[in-house]
Amino acid sequence: MALIASPFRRPRLRNGLWAALSLPGIAWLCLFFLAPLYVVLAIVFGTLDPLFRTPVPVWNPLDWHGGQFKYVLTHIFGASGIFGPALLRTLVYVLVASALCITIAFPVAYYVARLAGHRRGLILALLIAPFWISYMMRMLAWVNLLAVDGLVNKALGLGLFHVHVQWLSGRGIVVILGRVYGYVPYMVLPLYAGLDRLPQSTLEAARDLGANRASAFVRVVLPMCRSTIVAAVLLTCLPMLGDYFTNDLLSASPQTSMVGNLINETVNAPGEKGYAGGFVMLVLVVSLLPMLYYVRSVSRAERIAT
């Protein structure tokens, strides 16, 4: 009997073990993602202390008030649309920065994964090197480099001319390039991991069937790493959406304000914490769309693979 029963029990035991191992992760998610998210909801749909204008969270969804969230939504468009420009700016900056990141990161990751040969370890180490220095320190370094008398202007002047470009005076392009610089390593590594797993045999089959290098790249490599590209873009897009200190350090001008700056501003102002929660909800909803696309493209890739 024991010999017959064991093949059925082992998978069940194994499944139980994996379920148990996933428990800490699930508990972590519940404690540090779902619970805080509920707190944000309770504040957004809560009320304000009439005297101190501190948020009074309402825990029962049946008692929620939509006033603060409505204020945010009704001030995005139209004559009273004070938040519209910052939200649009966020979208444009993040899209342009992500496009630049992928343009820089993909060739680098492709080279390391497919062509670097024995130099791969060294290049990977160099790619990881920026992670050894904190993001804020790297941005502070740029504040010095981009100063009027900084190295960037000196380099542009080639030692012959006096270049007086005020890079840190509220220029959108500087904020975008700062993000590209800061987030590009986060894109290279997942792209490398995905490209490294591409089966060589498939690429060889494409070449055997008459595809040239470009055609094999467009028809085989790109479709096979679509989910990798989406994951890499997501990994950089999502933190970029909420990032406010790149902007604070490289511009600090209201003309480059993004949604992260709105959150930072309102969360510190009396009576406006609910607005901050409203902006968080907007970012969450916008983030969910590419997340859903990623889940869909991964499951489709898995279906094709099986």
Add this chain to the structure above:
Amino acid sequence: MPYSIYTTGIGWRADKISTDIAALSNPWDTLWDPKYRGDTAVIDDWHTCMGMCLLRAGITDINTSSPADLKVIKNQLDDLSRTTNPTVTITMYNDLPGGRFSQCEMWSGDIVNAQYYLPKGTSADVLRYWFPSDGKGMVDNDLMVILSGGENPVLAHHFLQYMLDSKVALRNFGWTGYQPPQRSINTDTLVKQQYIPANIASAVVKEEYFDVGYRLLELTVENDAAWHQIWLAFKAGA
């Protein structure tokens, strides 16, 4: 207990700004001068910055609840964004001497500190500070506070006593740049003892400023909300 006193004025680098800002009929105008677009900063504090907008427009009630005055503030902030696109920050003590911008709304304590953040080889002579000589500007103070439920009230009082000692207060001023409220500390002593270069002597806060200057006060709940909404629109870059 008052801990430090300060004024809000305009700081600038004379080697970068050719205009003698102090000699202008309305010195606040310089922060709106398109000639200094990208070269200007204002204080990232809603009441201080919006109060300055009122003073520029000749309105001295910097705690106003008048809708017309609030409209003036909004228009001033819109103009400010359009004309000079200022940096909104509280790091003037570092960024003005560092050259990130050449003129800014500034707390007097920060211009005193700025002399220590100048690039190597740049003399403190390039720094300037303007505050109305008749004292009719924003003047304020920070406090030392003992909690009524504090565990060590006697020690706390000893600490206050220590900080109020003139020598200690002066030494503390040397570190923070923010002037202590002792009567023995005045323009002459501070310049003479080289705590403040003569070219920024106008950063010294005089006792009479508190008689004629304007103070930022707590606003009513509704008024506070109205001020914050204007500030939020400005900070959002609308």
